[in-house]
Amino acid sequence: MVNATSFKTTRSEEIFAAAQKLMPGGVSSPVRAFKSVGGQPIVFDRVKGAYIYDVDGNQYIDYVGTWGPAICGHAHPDVIAALHEALEKGTSFGAPSVQENLLAEMVIEAVPSIEMVRFVNSGTEACMSVLRLMRAFTGRDAIVKFEGCYHGHADMFLVKAGSGVATLGLPDSPGVPKTTTSNTLTAPYNDLEAVKALFAENPDRIAGVILEPVVGNAGFIPPDAGFLEGLREITQEYGALLVFDEVMTGFRIAYGGAQERFGVTPDLTTLGKVIGGGLPVGAYGGRKDIMAMVAPSGPMYQAGTLSGNPLAMTAGIKTLELLQKPGTYEYLDRITKKLINGLLQIAKEAGHEVYGGQISGMFGMFFTGEPVHNYEDAKKSDLVKFSRFHRGMLERGVYLAPSQFEAGFTSLAHTDEDVDRTLAVAREVLSSL
Numbered sequence: 001m002v003n004a005t006s007f008k009t010t011r012s013e014e015i016f017a018a019a020q021k022l023m024p025g026g027v028s029s030p031v032r033a034f035k036s037v038g039g040q041p042i043v044f045d046r047v048k049g050a051y052i053y054d055v056d057g058n059q060y061i062d063y064v065g066t067w068g069p070a071i072c073g074h075a076h077p078d079v080i081a082a083l084h085e086a087l088e089k090g091t092s093f094g095a096p097s098v099q100e101n102l103l104a105e106m107v108i109e110a111v112p113s114i115e116m117v118r119f120v121n122s123g124t125e126a127c128m129s130v131l132r133l134m135r136a137f138t139g140r141d142a143i144v145k146f147e148g149c150y151h152g153h154a155d156m157f158l159v160k161a162g163s164g165v166a167t168l169g170l171p172d173s174p175g176v177p178k179t180t181t182s183n184t185l186t187a188p189y190n191d192l193e194a195v196k197a198l199f200a201e202n203p204d205r206i207a208g209v210i211l212e213p214v215v216g217n218a219g220f221i222p223p224d225a226g227f228l229e230g231l232r233e234i235t236q237e238y239g240a241l242l243v244f245d246e247v248m249t250g251f252r253i254a255y256g257g258a259q260e261r262f263g264v265t266p267d268l269t270t271l272g273k274v275i276g277g278g279l280p281v282g283a284y285g286g287r288k289d290i291m292a293m294v295a296p297s298g299p300m301y302q303a304g305t306l307s308g309n310p311l312a313m314t315a316g317i318k319t320l321e322l323l324q325k326p327g328t329y330e331y332l333d334r335i336t337k338k339l340i341n342g343l344l345q346i347a348k349e350a351g352h353e354v355y356g357g358q359i360s361g362m363f364g365m366f367f368t369g370e371p372v373h374n375y376e377d378a379k380k381s382d383l384v385k386f387s388r389f390h391r392g393m394l395e396r397g398v399y400l401a402p403s404q405f406e407a408g409f410t411s412l413a414h415t416d417e418d419v420d421r422t423l424a425v426a427r428e429v430l431s432s433l
């Protein structure tokens, strides 16, 4: 574990300097670039359990978990062993495999809305495919999304999007035609009246509503009581579809995702992250009558060379098996509650205005004293203070997402000792801000 005075990242800096000449911004995805918190990203060498290790030999307690998938802890020995075995048989078939059946059965059994599933390679791909399906099934073009929700980087979703777009404070992206986004209607999260107004103005135009049932891409924002139920009623009233983007929440906040946890069943669901156990994966699924439209059962085309590849399926199966063990979600809930309650208390004792919470192994803390119900509220957070907090934690061996607008994640590998150590570090940092 590093302490602030011995923190050195010379090798990271060298590698990142080289990377900037090779790749835009030196990264393969903008959220990694530390743009909003300052300093340079840390270059990693390896991950194990609750920890990550950088190329300078520093060890960090990790609360990013490769942005969500590492729910069992990084490089879990059972997942690695299963992957070794699968690797011997080859990395891709481009043809059906029994592993696809196994993971599909597990997903269908777990997630209330999913009667049939299609595997893809990322959350972005899952969301762009489900969008096409929403439109194909309803024969309508418009969708409703919420400000600060992120559904990957497909054109139609890059409107008031969260995650990296929010972090970098970008306006709607160049390269996305106005004609495309004219069909994307937006409302503030947790605002049923705004959704009702959109439907009243466009009664026959809206194919459906897509949302993160618990927002993770504008920081951690849970749904208000009745919000998800209200969306279910409105969409049913207008013959539109309700789609939960559970790329982040699926198998994380409950085994059956947010829909199990809140008892609201959407028509369609997107998944990613956890179901790939750390390998590239995504999935969309839902009612059989809707999924029957997907080619080759039906006319809506969607395809992929590496979709359902045996390595990703194997890592997903093993990860879900580990999650089925009794007490898993109780453990995640307990350890994460201890973490966030501790952080909030320490921050308040140090005189900071903070607001935050958690569900199971997903959490967040904003530097604002006001309750956060939507993206506008989240933007009131003191971003300068967050970046100083982030830096202080990093220098002392705690790795947090480099953005106020991302949720944090714990794993089954995080121990009470890890949380105690994190809180001790937080006390030091927060008292110095």
Ligand code: HOZ
Binding pocket: 029, 030, 031, 032, 067, 150, 163, 164, 216, 217, 406
């Ligand atoms: N969707 C992830 C969390 N916001 C970030 C992944 C990425 O964009 O690299």
